[in-house]
Amino acid sequence: MRNCYLIAKKELQSYFTSPVAYVVITIFLIITGYFFYNLFASFSTLSFQASANPALAKQRNLLNVTETVIRPLFGNMSIIMLLMMPLLTMRLFSEEKKSGTIELLLTYPISDMEVIIGKFVACTTVFILMLSASITCPILVMVFGEPETGPIITGYLGLFLMGSAFISLGIFTSSITENQIVAATLSFGVLFLFWMMGYSVSFMGPTLGRIIMSISLIGHIEGFAKGVIDTTDIIYYLIFSSLFIFLTLRVMESKKWRG
Amino acid sequence: MIKVENLTKSYGNFQALKGVSFSVQKGEILGFLGPNGAGKTTTMRILTCFFPATSGKATVAGFDVFAEPHEVRKKIGYLPENVPLYLDMPVPDYLSFVAGLKGVKRREVKKQVETIMEECVLTHMSHKLVGELSKGYRQRVGIAQALLNDPEVLILDEPTIGLDPKQIIEIRKLIKGLAGRRTVILSTHILPEVSMTCQRVIIINEGRIIASDTPQNLTSKIQGENRLLVKVDGPSSEIIKNLEGIKGVRKISRKEGGNGISQYVVDSEKGVDVRREIPAVIVSKGWGLLELKPLEMSLEDIFVKLVTKE
Structure with missing residues (x-):
């Protein structure tokens, strides 16, 4: 337990002594803010038009701020996360492998699992910071409108679970290479495939379509953004995370039998 | 203290160690001598449980390297060849981090780090990042981290490589001062180093031990x-x-x-x-x-x- 804490603390320190955390968080917030501005601005234009055009106002959900601003915002944020998370995770093992520090680290009396968990916790902490800074967007909506708080809370829960899944995949790809670019590209590629899978459902048979949809990342975030907490979605992300943590552990152990 | 029997290690088709056996007594300084690629680092990595051997047996302080790596790691202080340190950490922070991982009690971490820094003449560098230090000082930080939690066995892989003559003398003095209570294995391909610091020498070449004796005996034996x-x-x-x-x-x-x-x-x-x-x-x-x-x-x-x- 103490070892996990020590490693997490050390990793957090290096996130913040290097520009990595600042740059990733800032860019994430800028892009999120830009999307939010567009969503909110178009919502207010729509509201103006609706005040002159009663037919428009009758359209279902069009003037619901939760449906037209908050929900798409979460969708946009998850895509930005897809782009940014590999940059947070890529250095975790690759850098240690490249500089050789892993040799020293693994000859201390600590277990491989403690190392992985420590790194996971550190990265998740940065991610939580990033996510919680974006809360200004829903707060602004609350100042000017009356969104439902439920979907906001579940939306953030969903983003958090999805982010953790991204992090474990990123840790895994970082553990298999000593090149950070390769690590980032791999994790981005895999995440993107898991994401895009959802789009091929439209031309697939019903059974295969359902299977693909259950594997796809996109199929499991939508419920949260709507305000629905489905245990299937939670379990999906938990399995996704633990699978890649487990694979990372295997990779670390593989040095024992690899020549 | 350390016992190695018939150790082999293969990397794919390449056999780096071809049956190495030796033992080291408590308190002894053993020099591990050999040209580059002879198998020195491989032997050390096996002893520090970084990876296991292909076959053979090794014990450190009575614990088997393969069966009880956790116990072995507690007994060992290790300095790898190119001194891989976290360059973005301040020196005392880095040492406290290592002290924690090595199981130094929370309350004693600060005191022990201070003592070690004094021992290794690092105190005046305490405001610097590890990455800002010169090679000689990094080497000292490397030795300092190996010494934390007072390990019984020290394994130093080429501790004086890349240092200037004055630093080499200082590091050798430091290593000699460590002996007695601790068992030290140090590898090098610089020969005078061995005759100056070690009580016993093992010469290794192409994965085999070709000689093992005191520096003096080796000299007289071969000279005849x-x-x-x-x-x-x-x-x-x-x-x-x-x-x-x-x-x-x-x-x-x-x-x-x-x-x-x-x-x-x-x-x-x-x-x-x-x-x-x-x-x-x-x-x-x-x-x-x-x-x-x-x-x-x-x-x-x-x-x-x-x-x-x-």
């Missing part, structure tokens, strides 16, 4: 005879004739110079000391004895001899 350098002022042919008459002298050869001052190399039989007779003969003939010194075969010579014999 005593060799003296004599510098005399006098007629050379007569000098050679007279010196050959001394009992125990096997061979004399003139090294340089003609009539007048010249140098001679005198080989005597093993166990016979002719350092008393030679001056007596020279003085009695009225020549001038300018220099008389034993010519020791250096470890370099031994090393080359052993390695080329293979």
